[in-house]
Amino acid sequence: MSLSMFEITVPGFVRSFQAMNTWFDKAQAHADDRNFDSSNYLGLRLAPDMLPLTKQVQIATDMAKGCVARLAGHDVPKWDDSEATLAQLRARVIKLVDYVQSVPAELIDGSEAREIVLPMRSGEQRMSGQAYVLGFVLPNVYFHATTTYALLRHAGVEVGKRDFLG
Amino acid sequence: MSLSMFEITVPGFVRSFQAMNTWFDKAQAHADDRNFDSSNYLGLRLAPDMLPLTKQVQIATDMAKGCVARLAGHDVPKWDDSEATLAQLRARVIKLVDYVQSVPAELIDGSEAREIVLPMRSGEQRMSGQAYVLGFVLPNVYFHATTTYALLRHAGVEVGKRDFLG
Numbered sequence: 025m026s027l028s029m030f031e032i033t034v035p036g037f038v039r040s041f042q043a044m045n046t047w048f049d050k051a052q053a054h055a056d057d058r059n060f061d062s063s064n065y066l067g068l069r070l071a072p073d074m075l076p077l078t079k080q081v082q083i084a085t086d087m088a089k090g091c092v093a094r095l096a097g098h099d100v101p102k103w104d105d106s107e108a109t110l111a112q113l114r115a116r117v118i119k120l121v122d123y124v125q126s127v128p129a130e131l132i133d134g135s136e137a138r139e140i141v142l143p144m145r146s147g148e149q150r151m152s153g154q155a156y157v158l159g160f161v162l163p164n165v166y167f168h169a170t171t172t173y174a175l176l177r178h179a180g181v182e183v184g185k186r187d188f189l190g
Numbered sequence: 191m192s193l194s195m196f197e198i199t200v201p202g203f204v205r206s207f208q209a210m211n212t213w214f215d216k217a218q219a220h221a222d223d224r225n226f227d228s229s230n231y232l233g234l235r236l237a238p239d240m241l242p243l244t245k246q247v248q249i250a251t252d253m254a255k256g257c258v259a260r261l262a263g264h265d266v267p268k269w270d271d272s273e274a275t276l277a278q279l280r281a282r283v284i285k286l287v288d289y290v291q292s293v294p295a296e297l298i299d300g301s302e303a304r305e306i307v308l309p310m311r312s313g314e315q316r317m318s319g320q321a322y323v324l325g326f327v328l329p330n331v332y333f334h335a336t337t338t339y340a341l342l343r344h345a346g347v348e349v350g351k352r353d354f355l356g
Contacts, residue, residue, distance in 0.1 A: 026302055026320070027193050027194065027195065027198070027302055027320060028193065029193065031320070031324065032193070032198060032324060035324070035325075036324055036325070036328070036329070039325070040329070070236075070340055070343060070344045071343050071344055071346070074343060136192055136193055154192070154193060154197070158197065158198060158201070158202055159201075159202070159205070159355075160355070162202070162328065162332070163202070163206070163332065163354070163355055164355075166328070166329065166332030166333065166336060167332065167336050167339075167351075167354055170332060170333050170336035170337060170340070171336060171340060173333075174236055174336070174337060174340045177236060177237050177240060178236045178237055180237070185333075188329070188333055189325075189326075189329055189330075189333075
């Protein structure tokens with residue numbers, strides 16, 4: 025193992041998203057124990073002007089999907105944002121793990137200086153592959169994953185730090 | 191710029207912790223507007239069995255401090271965990287930024303395979319510098335920084351995603 029664009033992205037995505045599905049398993053068990061519909065989690069927000077849990081998971085997965093596709097020079101796969109149940113969010117996370125594992129490491133490695141073009145609200149932004157991963161993708165993936173975790177933790181689901189780290 | 195142990199750690203720490211102090215500035219302004227003591231933030235928790243804001247900041251800074259010291263082969267500086275005001279947390283964050291910027295990049299680069307010995311509750315853990323950063327330090331720094339942000343956001347402080355990214 026040596027430092028490479030693949031090593032700083034895919035293994036961490038796989039670990040983090042596989043961990044996320046263990047939180048969802050605990051959330052489902054928590055809902056079953058208390059006889060409430062686990063889709064109730066999907067609308068939870070930490071503040072009324074923050075995005076709900078569903079969106080946190082969609083953005084976290086989109087960040088990782090976009091990263092791997094762009095570094096490899098592929099088109100970013102488009103996925104519908106139609107999840108309405110915890111099982112569907114779980115399936116999206118599995119789809120993400122499958123996707124990032126499907127792209128050969130050789131296509132990702134060497135992308136340090138590759139120009140990445142990001143569509144943003146303010147217009148296109150261009151940056152190197154390395155700046156994209158370190159300054160944009162990793163902070164965003166961890167931000168939205170931690171917010172998902174915090175929402176479940178705040179809702180009483182028995183997840184702990186070890187479940188976060190995976 | 192090319193991928194290196196310095197590049198995947200210090201610039202991100204500086205950006206994240208400088209961002210954190212802008213959240214604290216907004217938190218102070220929010221408290222001043224509403225005439226409450228900003229040290230009230232320090233005990234906030236997202237759940238009664240989660241660590242309070244002070245501890246989130248102490249752990250986030252400890253993770254970054256320990257990372258830079260261990261990769262460089264230095265002893266980890268010991269700091270008292272005695273912060274009791276928002277201004278003192280702010281000062282700790284500045285101290286962290288100063289510390290990580292004080293260690294020459296050349297001491298950190300090349301530490302991919304350096305053996306890192308971590309004192310854990312379960313006993314010593316040994317891992318390579320690269321595994322330590324990617325599998326332990328980055329997830330932990332982002333976890334505790336995001337939780338700090340979430341606590342302030344939940345408390346009504348007007349921070350937004352851009353403030354997180356810095």
